[in-house]
Amino acid sequence: MHNLNQTLAEQLNISKQEIEKRKSFLDFTKKDEEILLAYKPIIAKHCNGIVKNFYDFMTQYTEVSTIIGDAETMRRLYSAMNRYVLELFDGHYDKDYVSKRLRIGLVHQRIGVSSDLYLSAIYRLQLNLHNTVAMYEMGNKDYMDMFSLRQAINKIIMFDIQFVLETYYSGLVNQVEAAKSELKTYADSLEKKVEDRTRELEELSMRDMLTGLYNQRAFFEYLRKEISNAERYRESLVLCYLDLNGFKAINDKKGHQEGDNVLITTGKLIKDSMRESDIAFRYGGDEFALILPHSTLEEADVFAKRLIKNFRVDEMQGVSFSMGIAAIGPDVYVDAEALLSAADKEMYSAKAKTKKRRGFYVSSVYVGD
Template sequence: MLLTNHSMVEQLKLTDRKIELIKKLFDLTRADADNLLAAEPFITRNLDAIVEEFYAKQLTHLEVEIVIGDSETLSRLKNSMRGYIQEVFSGTYDQNYVTNRLRVGKVHKRIGVSPALYMSAVRLLWDILSDQFEKQYEEGHCSRDEADRRQRSLTKLLMFDVQFVFETYTGALVAEVQKAKQELEDYAHDLAETVAKQTKELRELSCQDGLTRLFNHRAFYERMRVELASCARRKEPLTLVYFDLNDFKLLNDNYGHIVGDQMLEALGSTILNSIRETDIACRYGGDEFCIIMPGATNGHAKDVCERLINGFVSRNDKHKISFSIGICQTGPDKLMSGDELVIAADKRMYLAKAQAKLEPGFWLCDTQESLGKFGMFVCGDGG
């Protein structure tokens, strides 16, 4: 709820009925209104003197002078005080009257008037107005009894006013507490999101190879364990593609490590663009890479390898670097362990590498006996 969409009376739910109930609490009756209204002509004639006396006494206190601060503010406050005293003796204490009291409280709270300063001002005003009643009696404008009744009615009304002023004080304090609470909750929420984001980023960084943006060696075994367990539950196969770059050391020696790193970075990007959404690509170490393919057979793996090789050749035909690839499928009936799968795929990769030394190019081995060169893949038995 926007506070600016509602008046202070609406915010505090001060209906006419509730205002009348509060009047009863203070024993503020129609007779009291008549008593104060009867004093209005005399008060109005002396209004300027009353206001000047009030502020002359108020400004003897340094704290009050500091709060008021300047002559323009003092002039505005004097005008406001004239209006307030006229309202006090108007005989009408309805919702508009209450709204003005709430507004006074809000202004006093905003400019830093403490409750003690406000109450001392109310006490001073009561004294000055009580003296006016005495003057009325002394000058023959009213009887002793009338002067006393007017003083008692004034006491009731000022106490009635004070409680509305303090409604705004306490309301402002509650609003400040709620605002502070909301800000704290927002801060805690933002902090939690920041921590979660940073934790996620740190976790990703700890699992990611900085150069290729693929999973690193540590993450490879974690993901392998998870995916093997998942495939076991679903009774699905899992295939591991294990490959490295042929003569990569020679590339580093001839062109430098910067060119070698650029080659690895390009390979990482090509791998990510070639694999399926469910596949997990990892940099196993140095120039060795693995692709975990849950739910995939050797045939699926060869399709991915062909896309990978085509993509890599189109981006890196300058240096004529090729791969040696080992593929091993496990499951669906019986699954190897992660270590067994890596060892089997690694052995097949070295068979392909041995063949690449005899005849350069992209070689793939998917069983102990089956070797194929890029463009002439031979399907094996699935390991």
């Protein structure tokens, strides 16, 4: 992430001391700076020709002409290159000068000029400068002075290349970091989607597809967990277990579709009758179960009466239910199988009464009495 409060040089930790150190590595001395400044008038005289020769050569390549794109951009580049060539011979190569080189690298990197294309271009410019020096050299007997000028040109070009490429590499590092960040964000997002989907699938695997209630697999998981919680906190817990009366006749006479409708309606009536903290299940066939945490037999009886009332309002084609209720805690606790067995026994006790008279029957027991 770029810091907009810092210059490029500051972001790349390029200080005045760093600049002088790099000059030292190149043996780029004050004498070299003076030589370049001394020959600036000669370079300025030939600058347009140097730039023209440079672009005449470079625009032969489709990659370069494609990046430039149009005549207006070409004119701007001509003007910018003229300034750049003259700046090479300014004689002052301080932090401001380095900042301009860094910006060149940044602009090139942003518009898609590859580092190898940049190096080819700067080499072509270096040749053009040497050719200009060669023209002047033919009328100058001070060959030692010309040799020093050539060396100074090589040094300033290498000095520039360091900073331009540093910006390139910094840009690439930023791109890599941005890509890593995007990849991490995507991976985190994908991981969350997988977790969410796994949770959804897990939830679906514990749901009865017909009624939307939890299924038998979920029943045993929840019952064991709720018994454990009740025992840990010394609370009461109630299990209601009910079986529909008259359901087989509906299935036999009107078909399974009508039987399914009865089961679906039963599931809805149970959900409408229970509290938010209660947990409802279709145990299998026409058998249903409810876990009532933090509840007593009296509270379970209130639920049973509410469910009977809702069944009668809906009419349910004459279908009723028999319910067995078993309670544990806060003094005595049993395991899930024992509690289910007690509720099942009470359900059959209630169902036995339907042989004499059809209707709703409830039988309850406190396990431990």
